Each structure stands twice: as C-alpha cells, then as structure tokens.
Amino acid sequence: MTASDRMPDRTATGGHMLVEHRVVFSIGSNLGDRLDNIQESVDALFDAPGLNFVAFSPVYETAPYAPPGETIPEQGDFLNIVLIADTRLPPENLLERVLNIETSLRRERKVRWGPRTLDIDIVVFGDVSSDDPDLTLPHPRAHERAFVLVPWADIEPDVLLPGHGRVGDLAQAKQAEGGPSAVRRREDLALQQPA
Numbered sequence: 001m002t003a004s005d006r007m008p009d010r011t012a013t014g015g016h017m018l019v020e021h022r023v024v025f026s027i028g029s030n031l032g033d034r035l036d037n038i039q040e041s042v043d044a045l046f047d048a049p050g051l052n053f054v055a056f057s058p059v060y061e062t063a064p065y066a067p068p069g070e071t072i073p074e075q076g077d078f079l080n081i082v083l084i085a086d087t088r089l090p091p092e093n094l095l096e097r098v099l100n101i102e103t104s105l106r107r108e109r110k111v112r113w114g115p116r117t118l119d120i121d122i123v124v125f126g127d128v129s130s131d132d133p134d135l136t137l138p139h140p141r142a143h144e145r146a147f148v149l150v151p152w153a154d155i156e157p158d159v160l161l162p163g164h165g166r167v168g169d170l171a172q173a174k175q176a177e178g179g180p181s182a183v184r185r186r187e188d189l190a191l192q193q194p195a
Helices: 034-047 091-104 146-155 167-177
Strands: 010-013 016-019 021-029 051-056 060-062 078-087 119-125 183-185
Touching: 021 034, 021 146, 034 051, 034 078, 034 091, 060 146, 078 146, 091 119, 119 146, 146 167, 146 183
Parallel strands: none
Antiparallel strands: 010 016, 021 078, 021 119, 051 078, 060 078, 060 183
16 A cells, blocks of 8 residues: 555645545426426536536425425425536635526526526535625535435435435435425436436
8 A cells, every 4th residue: 555545635736735525516407398398407517627416306396485484475386406427626716606507507596495497505515604794604504404414415415415414314304294395206307317
C-alpha cells in the first residue's frame, strides 16, 4: 500500500485541496412536459465536467407543497426525483450550475410556492454545513418533505440527514402521515442515465 492509497480522494487545485463530496439533489417539475423537464435538467447537470453520476430514484408524483401556514397557489401535481452525484466542485459553483439550468428551462420566481417548470434543490453537500441564505446546507426543510425523503430512501435508506436521522426512517414517518404530503411512485415513467 502506498501513501496515496491511504489518503482521501483529493485533487490539488490552486493551492487548495478539494475533497470529493457526495451531493444529493431534489428535482421537480409541474409545468409543461414534466418528465422531459426533469430529464433535461439531469442531462444538463452532467454536461459540464466536475459532477459524477451515482444514482437517481424512480419518478414520484406529489401534490404541491408549502410549509404549514403558507398558501399554495392553484397548480398541478409535481413529478419529483432525487439524484445523487459525487463532486469536487465547491458548493457555490454547483449552485451556479443549478440556477443556470433552471433559467435555461424557463424557471420563473414570481410566486412563492408557485408552479414551476423546474425546481432543483441541493439537499446535502457531503458533510458541509452552511447558513448562507443563498445556499443553506443541509437544506433546512428536507426533513419535512416526503417528495425528498421517499425517493431518497429508495436509493440511500441508511444515510443520515444531519440533525434529523436516517432517511429511511424519516421517509416512512412522512408517508405514514398521508394526506397531501404523500407521494405516489410512477412505475410508468422512467428517466435515462446521463451520458
């Protein structure tokens, strides 16, 4: 075994050591061709270097979501997936990529909790914790969202959502609540892995 075999996977760049991080995205759409919007976003995430595909969940459908006390404008149901990738990119660069993809797919931010062609959230970025209002990590409401937890539990049920517990347990509890937050797996819909 050499010294490099014992070292974490790191790349020297500009005098900084960049560690590879596991990143979890939640992707949803409820306007236009919802499945095509999600597929385009998945493909676009991997068009540029720096992100390595790991897995994505099956497609789920869910009613629009807003936190308790917030009003949800009238709109159609969402299709949602969770996507997992590895990256050495800084979180800020990844956020910029996400925002550019949302813009290219005509995401407008006019109505809070309103309909959207595309919504991409960075849920977890390795063990990075951030209170930055532009990118709070882990996502502050991930533990409340069945449309994040249930698809994520399909691919990583034993992973811990920092501060909240095992994703599989959180998903099971959220599904048991039922009601408008319940998600339905769409066996008739499938995505293609990015090239």
